[in-house]
Every structure is written in structure tokens, then in C-alpha cells.
Amino acid sequence: MSYTQRATPVFAQLCTFLVQDIHGDLPARVLNVLERRGRQRSSELKQSSYLNRIQIGHGLVVLAQQHLVFHSPSTEPTTFYEPDWCQCYDLVRVGKIAAFVEERFGQKASNVISNLLTLGHTSLADLLDAYFPSSQQGDGLTNTSTGVAASGDKDTVTSADELYDIVHTLMEHGWVIQASEAQYLSPEDLYNFAQQQALQEHFGGSFPTGTKDKDKLSQLVMANKRRIRDAWLELPNSSSSSRKRKANAADCDPCARQRLNDGQYASIKNCRHSPEDDLVIRVNPEKTAVAMRTHHLVGLVEQLIGSTTARLYEIILRSLEKNIPRCFEDYSDPAPANMEDQPQWEPNLDHIVNTRDIAQQAKIHGLDICNGLDPHAVARIAKTTSNGKGVLAQPVDHTTLSFHQREELVEGHMQLLVDHPLHFTTWHARGQYRVDFDLMAKHLIQHEIEDTLLAKHGVNGRKLVRALLRKGKLEERSVCNTLMASAATVRKVVNDLALQGYVETQEVPKVDRREAKLSNHLVWYDIQRARERLLHDTYKAQLRILQRINFEQEKAKELLNKANRTDVAGNESKYLKQSELQDLKKCQEVVEKLYLQLQRQDDLVAVLRDYCGPFLTA
Amino acid sequence: MASASTAPPELASKAEEGAAVAPAAEDMGSRADMLYEECAKRPEGTTFFQRDLTGMQIARDLNELLNLVGDLSNRHLLKPLQFEGEPCWKLRPKDIADKLRRLVPDERLLYQHIDNAHTEGVWSKALRAKTNLAQPTVTKYLKSLESKDLIQAVMSVKTPNRKMYLLKHLKPSEDVAGGPWQNEGDFDSALIEVAAKVVANKVEHDTCIRVSAGWNNYTSSDRQAVIAHKKAQTKSMPDIEDALPVQPYHPPTDSGASRLVHRSNPGYPTTITLAKYLNETGLLRGKTVRESDMEQLLEMLVLEGTLENVSASTFRTVIPPINQKFNGFVDAPCGNCPVFDLCSDEGPITARTCAYFAEWLETTSEEP
Ligand code: SF4
Numbered sequence: 001m002s003y004t005q006r007a008t009p010v011f012a013q014l015c016t017f018l019v020q021d022i023h024g025d026l027p028a029r030v031l032n033v034l035e036r037r038g039r040q041r042s043s044e045l046k047q048s049s050y051l052n053r054i055q056i057g058h059g060l061v062v063l064a065q066q067h068l069v070f071h072s073p074s075t076e077p078t079t080f081y082e083p084d085w086c087q088c089y090d091l092v093r094v095g096k097i098a099a100f101v102e103e104r105f106g107q108k109a110s111n112v113i114s115n116l117l118t119l120g121h122t123s124l125a126d127l128l129d130a131y132f133p134s135s136q137q138g139d140g141l142t143n144t145s146t147g148v149a150a151s152g153d154k155d156t157v158t159s160a161d162e163l164y165d166i167v168h169t170l171m172e173h174g175w176v177i178q179a180s181e182a183q184y185l186s187p188e189d190l191y192n193f194a195q196q197q198a199l200q201e202h203f204g205g206s207f208p209t210g211t212k213d214k215d216k217l218s219q220l221v222m223a224n225k226r227r228i229r230d231a232w233l234e235l236p237n238s239s240s241s242s243r244k245r246k247a248n249a250a251d252c253d254p255c256a257r258q259r260l261n262d263g264q265y266a267s268i269k270n271c272r273h274s275p276e277d278d279l280v281i282r283v284n285p286e287k288t289a290v291a292m293r294t295h296h297l298v299g300l301v302e303q304l305i306g307s308t309t310a311r312l313y314e315i316i317l318r319s320l321e322k323n324i325p326r327c328f329e330d331y332s333d334p335a336p337a338n339m340e341d342q343p344q345w346e347p348n349l350d351h352i353v354n355t356r357d358i359a360q361q362a363k364i365h366g367l368d369i370c371n372g373l374d375p376h377a378v379a380r381i382a383k384t385t386s387n388g389k390g391v392l393a394q395p396v397d398h399t400t401l402s403f404h405q406r407e408e409l410v411e412g413h414m415q416l417l418v419d420h421p422l423h424f425t426t427w428h429a430r431g432q433y434r435v436d437f438d439l440m441a442k443h444l445i446q447h448e449i450e451d452t453l454l455a456k457h458g459v460n461g462r463k464l465v466r467a468l469l470r471k472g473k474l475e476e477r478s479v480c481n482t483l484m485a486s487a488a489t490v491r492k493v494v495n496d497l498a499l500q501g502y503v504e505t506q507e508v509p510k511v512d513r514r515e516a517k518l519s520n521h522l523v524w525y526d527i528q529r530a531r532e533r534l535l536h537d538t539y540k541a542q543l544r545i546l547q548r549i550n551f552e553q554e555k556a557k558e559l560l561n562k563a564n565r566t567d568v569a570g571n572e573s574k575y576l577k578q579s580e581l582q583d584l585k586k587c588q589e590v591v592e593k594l595y596l597q598l599q600r601q602d603d604l605v606a607v608l609r610d611y612c613g614p615f616l617t618a
Numbered sequence: 619m620a621s622a623s624t625a626p627p628e629l630a631s632k633a634e635e636g637a638a639v640a641p642a643a644e645d646m647g648s649r650a651d652m653l654y655e656e657c658a659k660r661p662e663g664t665t666f667f668q669r670d671l672t673g674m675q676i677a678r679d680l681n682e683l684l685n686l687v688g689d690l691s692n693r694h695l696l697k698p699l700q701f702e703g704e705p706c707w708k709l710r711p712k713d714i715a716d717k718l719r720r721l722v723p724d725e726r727l728l729y730q731h732i733d734n735a736h737t738e739g740v741w742s743k744a745l746r747a748k749t750n751l752a753q754p755t756v757t758k759y760l761k762s763l764e765s766k767d768l769i770q771a772v773m774s775v776k777t778p779n780r781k782m783y784l785l786k787h788l789k790p791s792e793d794v795a796g797g798p799w800q801n802e803g804d805f806d807s808a809l810i811e812v813a814a815k816v817v818a819n820k821v822e823h824d825t826c827i828r829v830s831a832g833w834n835n836y837t838s839s840d841r842q843a844v845i846a847h848k849k850a851q852t853k854s855m856p857d858i859e860d861a862l863p864v865q866p867y868h869p870p871t872d873s874g875a876s877r878l879v880h881r882s883n884p885g886y887p888t889t890i891t892l893a894k895y896l897n898e899t900g901l902l903r904g905k906t907v908r909e910s911d912m913e914q915l916l917e918m919l920v921l922e923g924t925l926e927n928v929s930a931s932t933f934r935t936v937i938p939p940i941n942q943k944f945n946g947f948v949d950a951p952c953g954n955c956p957v958f959d960l961c962s963d964e965g966p967i968t969a970r971t972c973a974y975f976a977e978w979l980e981t982t983s984e985e986p
Contacts, residue, residue: 013963303939306877375833377882390829395836412882419880421926448945455948463921470921484805484918534947541952544961547969552981590979600946 030059441612739782
């Protein structure tokens with residue numbers, strides 16, 4: 001995550017805020033020191049802060065348990081700590097993760113994932129203990145503060161096997177992965193480690209000298225990184241029988257896991273239970289973005305095309321999600337130096353859907369797929385007629401359609417998706433469509449930038465960046481001609497946008513002195529720059545919202561304290577005065593509104609940051 | 619349109635040589651007038667070659683014809699030209715010829731040069747260079763020509779701040795005045811708006827269909843399907859925003875209002891068909907749009923978000939968003955804040971003292 005990992009002061013501050021919000025002051029203060037001083041040993045941390053050794057220790061434990069810091073490999077004599085900003089930022093998404101899992105796998109799974117989020121990472125045995133406290137208490141994880149309640153509620157897990165099944169499903173779909181020490185390696189450490197491995201295996205431990213070999217090395221490094229990472233996604237080799245908790249040491253095959261967990265990072269513990277019990281699992285941080293992307297795209301289709309098409313698109317994207325562990329490949333092979341070596345672009349076969357399957361699914365969901373299409377087309381398919389205004393002569397009940405007709409109707413919706421300029425799907429083969437996420441990612445970013453400018457600067461702001469994106473660098477006069485607007489209007493938008501850093505201007509004198517009249521005024525737009533600009537501004541806006549939440553709560557502090565008192569909580573109407581009740585309600589609403597906006601800004605962050613890597617412009 | 623495209627750019631003053639032959643008789647003057655009248659019967663702007671003039675059978679022989687033409691040229695009633703090396707002439711209206719006769723030589727020289735420039739017009743600096751006259755003289759005579767209604771000055775679109783001179787009765791060329799979209803060197807926003815609307819409506823008519831709410835009024839026989847349908851309607855999209863009190867209003871899935879839907883397999887309008895359509899409406903007050911003008915307008919409409927390209931030269935309507943939402947950034951105060959860059963963690967402008975948050979949340983802020 002080298003690109004997304006880059007932290008500006010605003011981003012770091014935002015992350016620290018989030019950590020403080022969820023995990024309290026101490027970890028946030030440790031993080032703050034790490035931010036100011038950079039990579040540190042824990043002893044150095046003490047020197048550069050007012051915290052004592054114990055406090056730092058506690059802080060670091062929390063941070064490490066939650067994967068909020070990187071630390072250097074445990075094989076090294078001293079451990080260095082470094083903040084893992086991305087994971088810190090992801091704290092803003094915990095609510096989303098639970099909601100996504102609930103939508104997909106139901107309430108129980110959502111409950112499990114919430115627990116995993118609270119715990120950071122945990123072994124299956126510990127998780128089981130948390131749900132079904134066994135005789136061995138004092139694990140530290142079973143205390144009630146984790147919110148695990150094993151009651152007979154229909155929404156909570158009732159048996160160990162059920163828990164295993166849920167975890168298994170979640171792992172199968174990539175929501176939960178194996179925890180591994182390699183996840184604690186900072187990008188730099190990971191690179192070194194992968195490089196060391198490559199050197200050992202292919203170059204006898206010493207650095208290669210030739211350019212060809214160097215290229216090969218960088219490829220190997222990437223391949224190693226991918227291998228390390230992909231191993232986390234692997235499912236433990238379990239058959240349902242092994243899940244029956246045989247307390248049999250012979251079942252435990254350390255070699256198997258060693259392979260899975262990549263060499264020195266195998267998590268071999270004593271084998272108390274079945275091998276899976278020792279499996280240490282955590283939530284896959286990359287999967288959230290995949291679900292967010294689905295959600296965002298479906299929302300866009302709903303807005304831009306129609307709700308029925310959006311439902312179908314949701315079916316499509318959800319069916320693909322299982323094959324998509326992450327939004328984009330962060331560790332892709334470095335681009336070859338000359339263009340000819342460029343590997344041929346190949347469509348990703350994992351992103352293909354069949355209209356038959358979708359038609360089937362739509363039927364299961366009871367979706368009226370006649371909606372949102374040209375009535376004439378519907379009439380043709382359903383063998384009826386429609387008048388000029390598109391009213392059907394004989395109404396068509398979608399439940400009575402033949403399978404073939406349903407398929408044709410779905411094709412109609414697919415055509416709408418294909419034809420849209422954002423290219424939500426592309427035609428792949430007869431009856432098959434492909435979702436080209438990479439292509440779309442850029443359009444999505446551009447769409448957000450345009451929306452922002454439309455809201456802030458009106459239609460001319462959006463027109464300008466669209467024109468520049470299409471045509472590249474333009475001279476002021478050509479801008480006027482393209483926008484069909486007067487020079488005065490154009491100058492104003494150009495100035496506004498340039499001030500905010502969305503477009504750049506350049507003045508090229510035509511004579512040997514600098515005079516506005518005798519110069520060419522060029523304007524251009526770089527999507528990557530605008531993207532970073534908007535991302536940074538959004539971080540800042542998020543920070544302001546958090547600060548405002550703090551402020552609003554601070555204002556109502558006394559009241560909130562009172563309302564949170566154990567005797568009052570739940571009996572507010574009994575103990576609080578009418579005016580207090582009103583104030584409390586107002587305060588809660590305000591905070592809720594702010595949190596909602598924070599979440600919506602996070603959606604924007606995801607579009608701008610998480611769906612594709614940086615664009616390289618010449 | 620007085621300028622014929624066949625007219626050569628250079629003025630041939632050959633015929634004026636004919637003026638050397640003194641007008642013989644009164645008779646000749648009236649014959650010359652006859653010739654003029656005969657020519658005037660032809661469509662305006664016709665170019666006359668020698669064979670055309672002899673064909674009128676007014677002059678008895680070639681010599682006389684030359685004399686007549688020379689006489690008319692002297693009186694500025696004929697404008698001598700050359701086309702592919704062959705001399706030819708065009709008529710000048712009598713009133714203009716009258717005025718021309720009263721010009722001083724320098725003035726006339728300027729007039730000739732301006733005449734040469736046709737609809738392109740000529741820049742005053744270029745005139746000075748061509749005529750070798752002093753700047754004040756040029757300025758003075760240009761003024762006087764203008765006051766006599768013989769020439770006009772227009773602002774060039776291509777090179778703003780340049781006054782281009784051309785004959786009064788000419789319509790400036792596209793290069794000078796811009797296409798149909800421009801008026802006096804600037805975009806004619808009213809005209810553009812009208813044209814854009816007409817074009818957008820046409821495209822919408824061709825590519826979209828408005829579907830009314832009750833287009834498919836079926837009563838389902840399948841009880842279970844009805845329930846599922848209802849459920850799908852109410853549940854529509856599970857959205858975190860839905861759970862919260864402040865959410866943009868979502869109309870239900872099958873809203874009562876009619877909706878715009880893209881036609882399946884329409885004949886998409888193209889630049890050419892749209893240009894033709896617009897010209898046929900006759901809305902542009904005599905102006906015609908060429909393909910390139912239409913291209914410009916359509917591109918602007920695409921940038922504006924009214925239309926979208928289906929292919930390079932075919933278009934369709936953008937279905938307006940069902941409920942325009944922007945994004946979390948601009949929908950919150952900070953996204954539109956004029957002091958965004960000045961706002962910081964402490965100091966006079968912070969999230970605590972922020973007036974915009976106070977307004978948005980209907981709460982109070984700290985006094986800075
Ligand atoms: S907190 Fe208030 S003043 Fe600061 S940027 Fe946001 S809206 Fe502007």
C-alpha cells in the first residue's frame with residue numbers, strides 16, 4: 001500500500017482522531033508520538049513523550065492487537081514501530097463492514113465479524129471461548145466488554161459448529177483471512193523481506209549486476225509479495241469432519257500450515273484442539289473496499305439509469321465479489337522498459353457474468369424486470385403491443401414470463417449498462433458480460449471530481465474540466481470556443497479552479513517581454529493531481545467533522561454524563577427533565593448527522609483512493 | 619450576398635485603361651446606361667465576362683463595347699475584376715457609385731484595398747502597409763469612409779482587439795465574425811440557448827421515451843410474487859443512509875411520476891441530421907449552421923451534460939439523475955466553505971467557531 005500509505009499531516013491527524021475515538025487516549029498518544037518522530041523503538045518512544053514505560057507498553061499492545069502499527073520482524077534483535085495509517089483510517093469503516101456482512105451473510109455473521117473487529121485478531125479457539133466460555137477462564141478475551149453474549153437469541157450463534165461454518169463462509173468469500181506476522185511489516189520491511197527471499201532463492205544471496213537480472217529481481221520481489229499476501233487468503237484445508245473438534249494432536253500437521261503461512265511466519269502454537277482452532281484470523285481490510293465499490297456502483301446506476309437496472313447490477317456485482325479479494329493489484333509487475341514487451345491486455349475472466357444466471361437470480365428476488373426498459377421492447381419480447389405513449393395493450397406480469405423472455409429482458413438491462421458512458425458492463429460473448437473495474441475506476445474518480453466542481457462552481461466548472469480532459473492542454477481562446485462562452489466567463493472559472501488547484505495555468509509570452517496581452521494563456525487538467533487534491537480536502541473535511549462532533553459533545557457534556565449514568569441509561573424519561581430530554585435528543589441527532597456525513601465522505605475517499613492505483617501521466 | 623466566390627482576390631484595373639479613350643458622344647453615355655440596365659437585370663452579384671456583354675447586343679462592335687465598359691468603370695458603376703486571367707466585371711449599385719465618384723484619391727485607394735479584402739476584411743495596420751499612407755491619413759479616411767456608409771468595421775473573432783474593415787454591404791466572413799453562434803465578436807448566448815434547446819429536444823424525442831406510471835398495470839396472479847414484489851419495493855437498497863434521520867429523500871422504486879427511458883435501438887441522430895434539422899426549423903433568422911458549427915454545439919452540450927456520445931458522431935440524451943446527490947464532501951459545510959484553507963485546528967477559524975456548521979446543524983458555535 002505504498003501509494004495509499006503516504007500520510008500528510010492532515011491525514012495523520014485524522015487517523016489519530018479516529019483511533020482516539022475508538023480505542024481511547026493512550027493509543028492515540030502513542031500514535032501521535034510515532035507520527036511526530038517517525039520509526040521508533042519503544043525505548044525511544046519513552047524519551048520523546050511524557051508517557052512512562054508501562055503506558056507505552058499498553059498503548060503499543062492495543063495498537064498492535066488492532067494492527068494499527070507496523071513493527072519490524074521479530075527475528076530482528078530490536079523492534080521498530082511505525083504507524084499503519086491505512087488501518088487506522090479503516091476504523092471509520094467498522095460500522096460499514098458489519099452492515100455489509102449482514103446484508104450478505106445475515107445477522108449472525110455480522111455479529112461474528114463485529115467481534116473479530118473488536119478483537120483485532122484472534123485464534124479460532126479464543127473466538128470460540130468468547131462465544132461459549134469453557135471452564136478455562138481468564139483468557140482476557142472472554143470478558144463481557146467484548147460484547148459477546150451467548151444467549152438464546154436467534155441472531156446469535158448457538159453452537160460451535162455454527163460458528164465454524166460462519167467463519168468458514170466468511171473466509172471462503174475473503175472477508176476473513178489468516179492473520180500473519182507479515183501483516184505487521186511496513187511496506188519497506190516487506191520489500192526488504194521479499195527481496196531477501198528472492199536474492200536467496202535465485203541469486204545466491206548477492207545482488208545481481210546486469211540490467212536484465214535487476215529487472216528480474218524486481219519482478220521476483222513483486223511475485224514474492226503477492227505470494228506472501230495471497231497465502232493469507234487460503235482456506236485451512238478443512239473438511240467438515242475435522243471441524244468436529246477432535247482434540248487429537250496427530251491431526252495437527254505443522255508442515256501444512258507452515259506452507260500456508262509462508263516460512264518463518266507460520267503461526268505454530270501448541271496443538272490443543274483441532275488444527276483449525278489455532279488458526280489466527282482477522283478481518284480482511286481490503287475486502288471492505290470491494291463491497292464499498294459494489295455499493296457505490298449500484299447507487300450510481302440507480303441514480304443514472306434506474307432502480308430496476310440497479311438491482312440487477314447489484315446481483316451481478318455481488319455474484320462476482322467472491323472472486324475479488326481486493327479492488328486492484330497493488331503489487332503488479334513493474335512495467336517493462338520498452339513498449340513491445342508490454343504484456344497483451346487480457347480480460348479478467350473472473351469478472352464475467354451470464355445473463356442466464358442473472359435472470360435466474362432476478363426471479364428468485366422477485367424483481368419486476370420489465371421496469372426501466374423501453375415499453376416497445378418489452379411489448380416485443382412479451383408478444384403484446386404498446387401504443388405510442390408506451391402503454392402496454394395487455395399488461396405483462398413478470399412472474400408469468402418464460403425463461404427465454406426473462407433472459408431477453410435482462411439483455412435489455414445489460415444493454416443499458418453497456419451503453420452508458422461509464423461502461424458499467426462490457427459485452428464479452430453471447431449471453432456473457434464483463435465488468436471492467438479498472439476501466440471504470442478512472443471514470444468514477446472523474447465523475448466525483450466533476451460532481452464536486454458542479455456543486456461548487458456550477459455547470460461551467462464541470463464543463464471546463466471535461467473539455468480539458470477530452471482535449472488536453474488548451475489555449476484560452478480554444479477554451480472559449482469549446483465552452484461557447486465569452487472570455488470573461490471562461491477567465492473567471494479558470495481562475496477559480498486554478499486557485500483551488502483543480503486546473504493549472506501557464507502563461508507563455510509571444511514576445512520577449514512578459515505582457516498579459518501578448519502571451520498565450522494555456523490551461524490544463526491532470527486527473528491525478530485533481531484526485532489528490534480532492535482526497536486531501538476530503539480528509540480535512542472529515543477531520544473538521546470529527547472536531548465538530550467533539551465540540552458538540554463537549555457542549556452537552558454534563559447532560560450526556562447524566563444520561564449515561566447506569567441508573568439513568570434506559571430510563572431517561574424517568575430521570576431527565578423535559579428540557580433535558582429535548583436537548584439530549586437534539587444532541588444525538590446532531591452527532592448522528594455529523595457521523596452520516598463522515599461516512600459519506602468516506603465513500604468519496606474510497607472512490608478516490610481505494611479502487612485503483614495512481615495514474616501515471618506523461 | 620454580393621461577393622461571388624468566383625471573384626478573384628486581386629483587382630484588375632485594366633478596364634480603366636479604356637477610360638483613356640474619351641467618351642465620344644452623348645449617345646454613348648445613354649448606351650452605357652443601357653448596358654448597365656441590361657446587366658442589372660441579371661441576378662445580383664453576377665460576374666460578366668466579355669462574351670456576356672457582347673451577347674447583350676448593345677455595343678455594335680468590340681471597340682465600342684470597350685468604350686462603354688470604360689465609361690461605366692470610370693463612373694464606378696462597373697467594378698473591373700479578373701478571373702483566371704480573363705477580365706470580367708461586376709455591377710456596383712448606383713448610390714455607391716455616386717459616393718465613390720466623390721471620394722478623394724487616397725480615400726479611393728483605401729476603398730479599393732478594402733474592397734479587395736472581400737468578406738475577410740483588412741486590418742488598419744495592414745492597410746497602412748499596403749497603401750504607404752501615414753497613420754493619421756489612414757485613420758482620417760477610414761473614418762470618413764465609414765461615415766459615408768461605404769465601409770464597416772468589425773471586431774475580429776480570431777484576433778480580438780483587431781478592427782477589420784470591409785465593405786458596408788458585405789457580411790463578415792466566419793473567420794472575422796465567427797460562425798452562426800457569434801455576434802459582434804462574442805458568443806450569442808441567447809441564440810445558442812435557443813438552438814441548444816431545439817437540438818436537445820430533438821435528440822430526446824429520437825432517443826428517449828417517457829414512460830408513464832401506469833404503463834404496465836398488471837395484477838399478479840401469484841400471491842407470493844406480489845409479496846416479494848412489495849418487499850423488493852420497500853427494501854429497495856439497503857443503505858446505511860436509510861437508517862438515519864437525515865437522508866436525501868428516495869422516491870420509492872416504482873414512483874408514481876413518469877420516467878424517461880432510453881429507447882432500445884433507436885436511430886441515433888448524427889451531427890449532419892441535426893444540422894439539417896436545425897436549419898429547417900428556420901429559427902436562426904437566416905443564418906445556417908454547417909456541420910462544423912453543429913459539431914461545436916453538440917460538443918458543448920456533451921460537456922454540459924445534456925447529451926452524451928453514443929459514438930463519435932451520434933448522440934443521445936443524458937437521463938437526468940433521479941435525485942441529484944453530490945458527494946459527502948460538497949454536501950457538508952466544509953466542501954463549500956469560503957475559508958476552507960484558512961480554517962485550522964486552532965486560531966480564529968476552527969470547527970468550534972464555525973458559523974457554517976452552526977447554521978447547518980442548527981446549533982451554536984463558540985465565539986472566536
Ligand atoms: S469547519 Fe467551518 S470554517 Fe472550517 S472549513 Fe469547515 S465550514 Fe469552513
